[in-house]
Amino acid sequence: MLQAREEAIIQTVNRLLADKGFDAMTVDEVAADVGIAKASLYKHFPSKEDLAAAAMVSVMRRAQAFLDGLPAQDSPQDKLRAVVAWTMGLKLAGEMPSLPSQNSSLRATLMAHKDYMDGLMDVSDRLGAWIEAAQANGALNAKLPAIAVLYTLFARACDPVLEFLKIGGQHSDEEIIALVLSTCFDGLSARA
Amino acid sequence: MLQAREEAIIQTVNRLLADKGFDAMTVDEVAADVGIAKASLYKHFPSKEDLAAAAMVSVMRRAQAFLDGLPAQDSPQDKLRAVVAWTMGLKLAGEMPSLPSQNSSLRATLMAHKDYMDGLMDVSDRLGAWIEAAQANGALNAKLPAIAVLYTLFARACDPVLEFLKIGGQHSDEEIIALVLSTCFDGLSARA
DNA sequence: GTCTATAGGAGGATAGAC
DNA sequence: GTCTATCCTCCTATAGAC
Numbered sequence: 001m002l003q004a005r006e007e008a009i010i011q012t013v014n015r016l017l018a019d020k021g022f023d024a025m026t027v028d029e030v031a032a033d034v035g036i037a038k039a040s041l042y043k044h045f046p047s048k049e050d051l052a053a054a055a056m057v058s059v060m061r062r063a064q065a066f067l068d069g070l071p072a073q074d075s076p077q078d079k080l081r082a083v084v085a086w087t088m089g090l091k092l093a094g095e096m097p098s099l100p101s102q103n104s105s106l107r108a109t110l111m112a113h114k115d116y117m118d119g120l121m122d123v124s125d126r127l128g129a130w131i132e133a134a135q136a137n138g139a140l141n142a143k144l145p146a147i148a149v150l151y152t153l154f155a156r157a158c159d160p161v162l163e164f165l166k167i168g169g170q171h172s173d174e175e176i177i178a179l180v181l182s183t184c185f186d187g188l189s190a191r192a
Numbered sequence: 193m194l195q196a197r198e199e200a201i202i203q204t205v206n207r208l209l210a211d212k213g214f215d216a217m218t219v220d221e222v223a224a225d226v227g228i229a230k231a232s233l234y235k236h237f238p239s240k241e242d243l244a245a246a247a248m249v250s251v252m253r254r255a256q257a258f259l260d261g262l263p264a265q266d267s268p269q270d271k272l273r274a275v276v277a278w279t280m281g282l283k284l285a286g287e288m289p290s291l292p293s294q295n296s297s298l299r300a301t302l303m304a305h306k307d308y309m310d311g312l313m314d315v316s317d318r319l320g321a322w323i324e325a326a327q328a329n330g331a332l333n334a335k336l337p338a339i340a341v342l343y344t345l346f347a348r349a350c351d352p353v354l355e356f357l358k359i360g361g362q363h364s365d366e367e368i369i370a371l372v373l374s375t376c377f378d379g380l381s382a383r384a
Numbered sequence: 385g386t387c388t389a390t391a392g393g394a395g396g397a398t399a400g401a402c
Numbered sequence: 403g404t405c406t407a408t409c410c411t412c413c414t415a416t417a418g419a420c
Contacts, residue, residue: 002385005385019294020294021292021294023215023216023292024215024292024294024295026412026413026414027413027414027415028412028413028414036385036386036387037386037387037388038414038415039385039386039387039388039389039415039416039417040385040386040387042414042415042416043385043386044385046415047414047415048413048414048415077381098294100213100215100216100292101352101355102211102212102213102216102290103216138382139381139382140380140381140382141374141378141379141380141381141382141383142382143374144371144374144375144380145362145371147357147360147362148353148357148371148372148375149375149380151352151353151356151357152353152375152380153380155351155352155353158352159347160293160343160347160350161340161343161344161347163293164343165339165340165343168339170337170339179336179337179340180340182333182335182336183336183340183341183344183376183379184379184380185379185380185381186333186379186381187333187375187376187377187378187379187380187381188332188333188336188341188344188345188376188377188379189269189331189332189333189377189378189379190330190331190332190333190334191333191383191384192383192384194403197403218394218395218396219395219396219397220394220395220396228403228404228405229404229405229406230396230397231397231398231399231403231404231405231406231407232403232404232405234396234397234398235403235404236403238397239396239397240395240396240397
């Protein structure tokens with residue numbers, strides 16, 4: 001019951017964060033959408049920052065579940081592509097919370113949030129291992145620092161190119177994902 | 193005199209926008225940094241949105257000047273690489289204003305701002321022509337829609353990978369630019 | 385735990401004197 | 403055009419009854 005209500009809150013926060021971003025989202029709005037009073041909301045979560053953190057934890061758990069479900073026989077590079085495609089699908093579906101990359105109070109709350117940091121570390125470690133494996137087997141460019149590759153993959157979760165192409169209306173979500181996957185892994189330059 | 197003061201204002205706004213973004217920047221702060229009263233600021237610019245628009249126009253003019261200065265004998269693809277490198281250098285130097293991609297009032301002001309829109313159109317047209325030329329001569333992947341390539345290049349101006357690598361402290365600005373240029377044009381996958 | 389009501393403060397914008 | 407002082411709205415957060 002309490003669990004279910006908090007789930008509903010998190011889902012609303014998640015959608016609003018994807019829609020308008022952290023700054024534009026108001027707590028009044030969250031409460032109204034969930035259908036409870038603002039004061040009740042604050043009984044569940046102590047601050048707006050914690051609301052956002054809870055949404056991020058939720059997304060992180062979904063990501064971990066997706067990683068768990070990837071076929072073990074897939075190559076590391078295929079797994080990486082699949083994760084990026086999944087992330088972009090989430091964003092195009094309006095389910096990827098967008099946080100300001102520069103916000104002191106929010107960053108502090110996130111970094112203090114054990115569940116979030118643990119999830120982030122776990123995902124980073126697993127992706128990092130696949131990146132190094134893919135570099136070792138010659139699929140990924142071994143001259144790139146693995147951390148730069150990891151950041152480049154993570155960055156697809158907040159890539160404005162996706163929304164611009166979606167606004168353009170010339171392509172389906174699947175086409176957009178394929179397009180950006182191509183620019184990400186194959187680059188803009190022609191391949192021999 | 194008036195011109196010089198407005199230049200100083202724009203420069204301050206530009207730096208603050210690069211530092212903290214539009215939402216976190218306060219008009220009080222701008223006034224304090226410039227060294228005038230807030231009311232005086234509002235004699236020069238009618239709203240916070242117009243402050244940001246002025247900063248964007250300023251950056252757009254710098255971009256146009258950079259395009260003008262590119263050697264005519266350079267290939268289209270070399271010009272494109274140079275523009276992207278210049279953009280990323282601006283960002284790493286803390287001189288690239290960062291605006292929320294989702295903000296109704298700001299977007300409306302920007303779209304209504306003739307100087308900004310004219311500059312944006314001019315830059316887009318010139319880059320677009322180079323993109324199509326580079327696709328025609330086989331340097332860029334001709335299967336990608338030109339508009340997607342253009343967005344991908346523009347997106348380097350707000351790429352969080354740059355700041356993450358800078359925070360990491362393992363690379364100089366030049367190395368970071370080279371690295372991201374490589375992931376952008378050559379992709380993450382190994383080349384034959 | 386839910387509500388109504390309100391505190392408290394930040395920040396965009398303006399009044400009016402000089 | 404610059405200042406001081408102030409308005410006013412919005413928003414986070416809390417008090418206190420039930």
